[in-house]
Amino acid sequence: MKGTDNLASSINIPKFQEDLISWFEKEQRVLPWRENQDPYRVWVSEIMLQQTKVDTVIPYYLRFMEKFPTLEALAYAEEQDVLKAWEGLGYYSRARNLQTAVREVVEVYDAKVPDNPSEIGSLKGIGPYTQGAILSIAYNKPEPAVDGNVMRVLSRILLIREDIAKPKTRKLFEQAVRELISESNPSYFNQGMMELGALICTPRKPSCLLCPVQEHCVAFEKGVQEELPVKVKKIKKTTHSYFALILEDNAGNILIEKRPDEGLLAQLWQFPMIDKKKVDQQHLQTFIENKFETKIESMEVKEPVKHIFSHLVWQLDVIYVKLKQSIKVEENTTLVTKEGISTFPLPVSHQKIHKQIPDTE
DNA sequence: AAAGCGTGGCA
DNA sequence: TTGCCAAGCTT
Numbered sequence: 001m002k003g004t005d006n007l008a009s010s011i012n013i014p015k016f017q018e019d020l021i022s023w024f025e026k027e028q029r030v031l032p033w034r035e036n037q038d039p040y041r042v043w044v045s046e047i048m049l050q051q052t053k054v055d056t057v058i059p060y061y062l063r064f065m066e067k068f069p070t071l072e073a074l075a076y077a078e079e080q081d082v083l084k085a086w087e088g089l090g091y092y093s094r095a096r097n098l099q100t101a102v103r104e105v106v107e108v109y110d111a112k113v114p115d116n117p118s119e120i121g122s123l124k125g126i127g128p129y130t131q132g133a134i135l136s137i138a139y140n141k142p143e144p145a146v147d148g149n150v151m152r153v154l155s156r157i158l159l160i161r162e163d164i165a166k167p168k169t170r171k172l173f174e175q176a177v178r179e180l181i182s183e184s185n186p187s188y189f190n191q192g193m194m195e196l197g198a199l200i201c202t203p204r205k206p207s208c209l210l211c212p213v214q215e216h217c218v219a220f221e222k223g224v225q226e227e228l229p230v231k232v233k234k235i236k237k238t239t240h241s242y243f244a245l246i247l248e249d250n251a252g253n254i255l256i257e258k259r260p261d262e263g264l265l266a267q268l269w270q271f272p273m274i275d276k277k278k279v280d281q282q283h284l285q286t287f288i289e290n291k292f293e294t295k296i297e298s299m300e301v302k303e304p305v306k307h308i309f310s311h312l313v314w315q316l317d318v319i320y321v322k323l324k325q326s327i328k329v330e331e332n333t334t335l336v337t338k339e340g341i342s343t344f345p346l347p348v349s350h351q352k353i354h355k356q357i358p359d360t361e
Numbered sequence: 362a363a364a365g366c367g368t369g370g371c372a
Numbered sequence: 373t374t375g376c377c378a379a380g381c382t383t
Contacts, residue, residue, distance in 0.1 A: 049379035090367025
């Protein structure tokens with residue numbers, strides 16, 4: 001045991017806990033996942049909230065809970081229905097991992113969410129943060145739940161200048177939380193830290209004059225709160241250009257294809273895309289006729305669509321193609337009516353393409 | 362350790 | 373417009 005009680009040695013810990021928790025009791029937002037401490041409801045909210053704003057999550061959470069009200073309802077649901085409910089929320093592996101994990105809880109833990117670190121932490125999609133969040137919020141266990149908010153808040157209060165982009169740094173903040181956390185109310189302590197980060201101790205222009213723990217904050221005392229946390233820059237994102245094809249056969253059906261099981265937008269459906277590096281617009285008609293073994297009646301250029309991801313960009317030239325004949329349906333592709341497309345989970349860029357399909361005459 | 366994985370809001 | 377940011381996890 002080394003470095004016991006050195007990170008937070010400048011803090012009056014009981015006073016800090018009291019200031020934080022009483023502020024949270026008074027100022028916390030009313031949110032659907034705060035109605036009770038049902039571990040399943042807490043769990044779903046924590047997964048949805050990963051890298052995602054509260055305002056974005058709320059409508060998804062309400063719909064999701066209506067559709068999958070219990071852990072078992074989610075476990076027995078069709079995966080495509082789960083992805084459809086997640087459509088537009090992003091990071092789709094969260095949805096697949098969540099369902100994998102609840103199925104394991106049904107089979108291995110008799111449908112009860114584990115209440116200890118090793119078992120809950122071994123579940124798919126539950127990492128160090130989510131593990132601590134569920135244990136503290138649903139089970140009131142004094143475990144650290146260190147997310148971006150907590151690292152920002154504590155980097156200021158304790159004047160920690162470690163680079164929060166480095167994986168190793170999270171452990172340092174977990175140690176700090178272990179020193180600071182309230183044993184009597186770890187749930188409100190952790191939620192209070194995150195709520196403080198969301199409402200007061202914001203990334204830019206923090207509202208220090210309203211802060212319930214201002215008197216404990218070293219960065220405020222020194223006037224350097226806006227310099228923290230330290231975070232290194234990330235690289236520029238590369239652009240990939242494609243033709244996105246709305247292929248309509250002679251019967252009015254549209255071809256869509258399922259993306260691979262892993263990787264970007266895994267298992268979502270999309271309109272066929274052709275890398276522009278492989279063919280220019282002059283040869284596009286012949287290319288399509290060869291690739292899909294069909295004949296083209298007419299082609300029309302629609303509005304281009306740009307799709308910005310966290311690490312890359314898609315530039316999509318949308319081409320509406322009417323065929324003289326039918327299309328060959330292969331593995332992982334299907335023909336659907338214009339209305340039927342909306343039942344498949346589509347990435348945001350392809351929802352926009354879907355809207356560009358002309359109405360039936 | 363570093364890279365891959367979505368999306369929307371905001372300065 | 374561009375880059376940054378948001379209740380991170382997996383490989």
